Amino acid sequence: xxxxECFPAFNYARSKHTAKLIDDEKGKRVLFESEDCELNFELxxxxxxxxxxxxxxxxxxxxxxxxxxxxxxxxxxxxxxxGPGAVALIKVMESQMVSLIFRTTMLSQ
Numbered sequence: 001x002x003x004x005e006c007f008p009a010f011n012y013a014r015s016k017h018t019a020k021l022i023d024d025e026k027g028k029r030v031l032f033e034s035e036d037c038e039l040n041f042e043l044x045x046x047x048x049x050x051x052x053x054x055x056x057x058x059x060x061x062x063x064x065x066x067x068x069x070x071x072x073x074x075x076x077x078x079x080x081x082x083g084p085g086a087v088a089l090i091k092v093m094e095s096q097m098v099s100l101i102f103r104t105t106m107l108s109q
Contacts, residue, residue, distance in 0.1 A: 010036070018033050018034075018084070030043040
């Protein structure tokens with residue numbers, strides 16, 4: 001099992017942002033947007049299936065708290081983060097592979 005946490009900081013953590021889960025014709029993803037920066041980030045994931053085993057469980061959710069490696073739970077504002085993040089617990093089995101893709105596009109696209 002893998003714990004994934006993604007808490008972006010726009011404009012060197014000076015601009016606020018929003019986060020939402022999207023599931024449309026382009027697939028599932030998390031969209032982070034900052035109007036101040038006219039920029040967005042997408043967090044996508046793909047699954048490479050080698051055999052007929054069940055697909056890995058990937059369940060992203062929007063979170064306002066960050067869990068540090070020490071397992072302490074920290075409010076994002078204590079770290080200077082101005083928006084929510086995305087967290088997931090990914091459970092994979094032998095021979096399964098999950099790729100996380102973090103990309104940026106302009107809001108006008």
